[in-house]
Amino acid sequence: MPTSALDADTARDLLRTMWRIRLFEERVAQLKRSLQVHGLIHLSIGGEGVAAAVCRQLRDDDAVYSGHRAHGHAIAKGAPLDRLMAELMGRESGLCHGLGGSMHLVDAEHGFMGATGVVGGNLPLALGTALAQHLRGADQATVVFFGDGAVQAGHFNESINLAALWKLPVIFVCENNGFAEFTSRAEHSTVERVSDVVAPYGFDRETVEGSDVPAVYEAFASFLEHARAGKGPYLLECLTFRRRGHYEGDPEKYRDPEAEREWAARDPIARFTHVDDEAARQIEREAGEQIEAAVRFARESPFPDPEIATRLVYAT
Amino acid sequence: MTETTFVEAIASTLARAMREDERVIVLGEDVAEGGPYLATAGLADEFGRERVRNTPISEGTVCGVTIGAAQAGLRPVVEIMFIDFITLALDQLVNQAAKAHFMSGGQLSVPLVLRTQGGAGQRNGAQHSQSLEAWLTHVPGLKVVMPSCAADAAGLLTAAIADPNPVVFVENKSLYFRRETVPDPPEAIPIGKARTLRAPERARITIVALSRLVGDAVEAADRLASDDGVEAEVIDPRTLVPLDLDALAQSVRRTGRAVVAHEAVTAGGFGAELAAQIQAAAFDYLEAPIQRVGAPYTPVPVSPPLEDAYRPGADHIYRAAKIALEWGEYDAEPWDHGAIAGNSAPGG
Numbered sequence: 098m099p100t101s102a103l104d105a106d107t108a109r110d111l112l113r114t115m116w117r118i119r120l121f122e123e124r125v126a127q128l129k130r131s132l133q134v135h136g137l138i139h140l141s142i143g144g145e146g147v148a149a150a151v152c153r154q155l156r157d158d159d160a161v162y163s164g165h166r167a168h169g170h171a172i173a174k175g176a177p178l179d180r181l182m183a184e185l186m187g188r189e190s191g192l193c194h195g196l197g198g199s200m201h202l203v204d205a206e207h208g209f210m211g212a213t214g215v216v217g218g219n220l221p222l223a224l225g226t227a228l229a230q231h232l233r234g235a236d237q238a239t240v241v242f243f244g245d246g247a248v249q250a251g252h253f254n255e256s257i258n259l260a261a262l263w264k265l266p267v268i269f270v271c272e273n274n275g276f277a278e279f280t281s282r283a284e285h286s287t288v289e290r291v292s293d294v295v296a297p298y299g300f301d302r303e304t305v306e307g308s309d310v311p312a313v314y315e316a317f318a319s320f321l322e323h324a325r326a327g328k329g330p331y332l333l334e335c336l337t338f339r340r341r342g343h344y345e346g347d348p349e350k351y352r353d354p355e356a357e358r359e360w361a362a363r364d365p366i367a368r369f370t371h372v373d374d375e376a377a378r379q380i381e382r383e384a385g386e387q388i389e390a391a392v393r394f395a396r397e398s399p400f401p402d403p404e405i406a407t408r409l410v411y412a413t
Numbered sequence: 414m415t416e417t418t419f420v421e422a423i424a425s426t427l428a429r430a431m432r433e434d435e436r437v438i439v440l441g442e443d444v445a446e447g448g449p450y451l452a453t454a455g456l457a458d459e460f461g462r463e464r465v466r467n468t469p470i471s472e473g474t475v476c477g478v479t480i481g482a483a484q485a486g487l488r489p490v491v492e493i494m495f496i497d498f499i500t501l502a503l504d505q506l507v508n509q510a511a512k513a514h515f516m517s518g519g520q521l522s523v524p525l526v527l528r529t530q531g532g533a534g535q536r537n538g539a540q541h542s543q544s545l546e547a548w549l550t551h552v553p554g555l556k557v558v559m560p561s562c563a564a565d566a567a568g569l570l571t572a573a574i575a576d577p578n579p580v581v582f583v584e585n586k587s588l589y590f591r592r593e594t595v596p597d598p599p600e601a602i603p604i605g606k607a608r609t610l611r612a613p614e615r616a617r618i619t620i621v622a623l624s625r626l627v628g629d630a631v632e633a634a635d636r637l638a639s640d641d642g643v644e645a646e647v648i649d650p651r652t653l654v655p656l657d658l659d660a661l662a663q664s665v666r667r668t669g670r671a672v673v674a675h676e677a678v679t680a681g682g683f684g685a686e687l688a689a690q691i692q693a694a695a696f697d698y699l700e701a702p703i704q705r706v707g708a709p710y711t712p713v714p715v716s717p718p719l720e721d722a723y724r725p726g727a728d729h730i731y732r733a734a735k736i737a738l739e740w741g742e743y744d745a746e747p748w749d750h751g752a753i754a755g756n757s758a759p760g761g
Binding site (some may be wrong): 192193206211258263323398405 | 514
């Protein structure tokens with residue numbers, strides 16, 4: 098048994114969030130194949146533990162930014178499953194009224210300030226929101242999720258410099274799944290560990306295994322406490338695995354069966370033993386029911402009136 | 414009225430906005446030092462370096478910081494020192510700022526102002542002299558403002574800071590240091606309202622000019638009146654997006670002819686959009702094809718005689734107006750396209 102400070106409520110919450118993400122995304126994969134969910138779909142199956150452990154510790158007034166693989170982060174931050182599913186199905190009742198879709202989810206009410214489809218494009222936005230928090234003197238923090246592919250982008254290097262320079266309350270959470278789109282990290286960079294990339298900037302950083310949920314939880318807790326106290330940026334690198342393709346429909350010619358087997362054994366839900374079996378089965382069952390209710394909600398919702406597209410180009 | 418310059422009007426307007434609203438912050442390269450043209454002079458002394466923030470030379474991320482801050486409730490004004498460097502910030506401006514309100518279904522808004530300056534004339538060469546505003550008008554979600562005088566700069570900047578959308582505020586460095594008068598206190602000028610500078614009786618042509626070319630348009634109109642006895646209306650749209658098409662179309666319906674003039678390269682320039690929109694709105698009234706004045710299809714050269722020849726001005730506008738005015742008076746004699754700056758085709 099892992100020794101961990103997770104209390105029973107927290108443990109159940111974490112498992113509930115992981116199941117909600119897992120079953121939501123499995124359902125989305127089915128709906129994508131039958132063309133009921135639209136657009137490019139990037140799933141995080143196998144990596145749910147990071148979203149759950151990080152977002153469980155955040156408040157609604159803390160901001161989260163995410164990338165193109167965003168469903169899990171949105172769910173963990175509190176986005177309602179029904180409106181999330183409706184968004185992926187292009188419905189009027191979607192979080193963004195069908196104008197955003199899978200890669201551009203926003204749920205401002207819960208502090209999910211946005212996903213983006215441009216790799217690394219979310220990093221500067223997170224700094225800006227952290228700057229606003231800093232200038233207000235609040236104890237809020239901003240978290241930005243990104244993959245190892247973003248680390249080679251110019252925005253990453255500019256952003257870690259500026260975050261360190263301005264001591265912004267931002268926590269960079271890198272989900273390092275070893276692949277940037279179709280190619281391995283080794284083909285993108287000579288630096289294996291993302292936490293090493295930020296070393297010269299002088300802020301605290303740690304690499305943990307992403308499917309070890311208590312480890313992610315504890316590492317993030319310490320960073321969050323310090324970020325809230327105005328002690329600057331932090332970087333948490335979570336080593337994880339993408340059990341599905343880069344996107345649904347990816348030919349996946351780069352797959353290594355041995356790695357598949359190894360990571361299947363390290364599944365974050367399977368290895369999470371903090372909830373007893375009976376309670377865990379109930380959590381899984383309830384999550385499944387919520388997903389089906391979300392699908393029904395979305396199907397019953399109309400498509401948006403086309404007029405909304407011209408009305409929302411500019412704010413008034 | 415107070416005597417001032419364009420850059421002083423910018424600096425004093427920023428100071429007033431910061432005094433009135435603590436959400437307004439200014440950031441950019443060297444802004445706390447006043448910047449190379451002194452457009453932010455004095456701000457750091459009055460408001461401190463938390464609200465007037467020097468940034469590293471990281472245009473992309475700095476633009477994105479501005480967006481994230483705006484989404485979180487601030488009213489940031491970011492300076493991109495030369496519009497040539499906006500290329501480095503276009504991902505954030507185009508993919509994030511312009512689309513956040515739309516993609517979020519109206520949940521987010523991005524009340525930011527991106528100030529920058531362009532234009533040739535200072536022998537700065539091809540990477541510090543461009544006029545790239547047309548790119549920005551092609552992206553739904555951005556507003557694009559181009560003031561031509563100090564009073565409009567003050568009034569439009571006030572409106573831009575109050576606007577809930579991302580506004581790109583494009584200045585021209587050649588306008589910065591002329592002595593001008595402005596109302597005191599300055600009045601906010603609504604974004605989307607053209608200014609008519611000259612509206613004489615019985616005008617036979619409309620000159621629509623942007624930014625630095627507005628003064629040249631007035632000069633060309635004066636020469637048409639004195640040398641040719643022809644009156645011209647002169648209109649400055651002031652904002653490209655949204656565009657006050659009504660003001661332009663009404664004028665062209667009166668006059669029957671139009672010249673559109675800007676400093677940017679003619680090909681693909683905003684003049685093409687102006688000409689297309691005007692002809693669609695006033696086709697039955699047109700006596701001649703709308704003439705375009707802009708820069709030739711080359712990068713901006715450094716050598717003084719070459720740069721002087723490159724820059725469109727009053728003479729180009731005058732000659733374009735003459736072509737429009739004389740249209741149909743002669744047998745179909747093809748005129749020399751190359752005589753008008755910028756009328757050479759791309760690659761031709």
